[in-house]
Amino acid sequence: MSVWRPKSRIGSWAESVRPLPAGTDLPVLLPPAAALAQRAGRERLLGNPLARLDARHGWFLFVAFLLAAGYAQAQAPAGHPSIIATLWKWTPLLAKGFAFNIAISALAMAAGTLAGAFLGIAQLSRLTPVRGTARFTTHFFRNAPWLVLLFYCMFLLPFQITVFGVTVPLPDWLKATFGLSLPVMANVSEIVRGAVQSIPTGQWESASSFAFSRRQTMWMIILPQCIKRMLPPWMNLYSILTVGTVLVSVVGVSEVMTLAGDVLAAENRADLLMPFYFYILVWFFLYCYPIARWTVYLERRYAVNS
């Protein structure tokens, strides 16, 4: 029986970057080259640029929010309620919208991860048609812009579906969630493939010498090792998706940006624009920051020493 080895492809090159020679006084390239190659490899698996949040960004946003609110307060004509009071009045509504963003991101992530995991494993199949189809699907959805996929699902999915005589309505937000889960699926698929291919081939060889079948090797030896490697990029993808949920406002789902626009239209005061948008950015920061910190912590903890 032949031993199955994951083929090394262009996409996984960063995982096997050769370390710079330690002994030489005259290296061809300095460590930033390896760091850049590693970053490029990570971003390629993720299909998106990595955002690196730190606490200073939060302070910057908070100060910008205070300045915008203060400036708007100073500019506001007499007789208007204060900016803070207006923000406070609309906070419950905006919070509802924000909760919607979180719900959409969580659902899209769950659906995308499930589909993407299968697609990623299918990309490693030994059957050429399965592998080819999975690769094509992955790259198709990776190359399509998120907004276009969102439009596609919003307009082409029916507003209700009938399954076994039961009519299930498909509200706008569910269609949008589906639209967002497609690029997530493609990126998770690449993350899975990259992680499996980053496991040293020695693992496959020793498993086959213990008479593990290919399926057993995959499920009992390779994938458990992959979880650790996949977790940081997966969480990065979640942060990207959470911020990406504001795209849903373009297709008219009433999430936080849409509601902010409605509120601004209802209040009809130009001075509220900047404070409101900075207020929302602060919320997004407060939600994404702990995730970003945790991701960095996991990356350090699971750093693979090769």
Place this chain on the structure above:
Amino acid sequence: MDAFFEWFRWLNDTTGINLTIFYDAFDRRRFVEGFFTTIQLAVSCIVLSVLIGIAGAWLQGSRLRLTRHVVHWYIQFFRNTPPLVQLYFFYFGVGAYLKTTAGVPMVSNVTWAILGLSMYAGAFNVEIFRSGIEAVPKATVEAAESFGFSRLQAYRHIVLPLAFRVCLPALNNNLVNLVKTTSISFAIAVPEMLYVSSQIWSDSVNVKEMMNVLLICYVGLVGLFVFVMHRWERAMRVPGYGA
């Protein structure tokens, strides 16, 4: 050519697949213009963002602390906020102040889209180019100087070509992402491919057909770009760095 276009009219009559962008001259012109606007957006943003990257990387090595801080904050701001918010900020926020007394905007939405998206991608490029230049050892420049290269010559013929090859994979990712991101200029009504398609499908009521055309066009465009850039990247690879 006319027979080819008329075939789509026949297709609509017999199957109901209504591709107005082929047989209707008005829709066809709109779509082709939208397609080229997308390409124009992509090309201008790529060029401008690379220029921003080079200038920023150079400024980051400045002796003035203030300059370095300004570049640092520029990167931090544009790297960590969603591009849609940036576009809104430029178009509605900054654009609101840049109006003539008659209330006519001084900067068009296409220009804002090009500026905004270039600033967004440029922030990543600054970091990429900076790392690339830092990766070239000082000893290499000294060796070039010992061969009689001037500082500028050493930079042009030795440092930049090597740095560029180090940068290319990361730059590539960023530019591909930039081309995909051009679609969000829909939000400020730039007549690019997505925007004109939405106009066509609301006029001609052929949402399904236009959606598929749009998706295929975008995936084709991005796919071609990815293919070409990856070929280039493989050709430019520094042997021994990156398997």
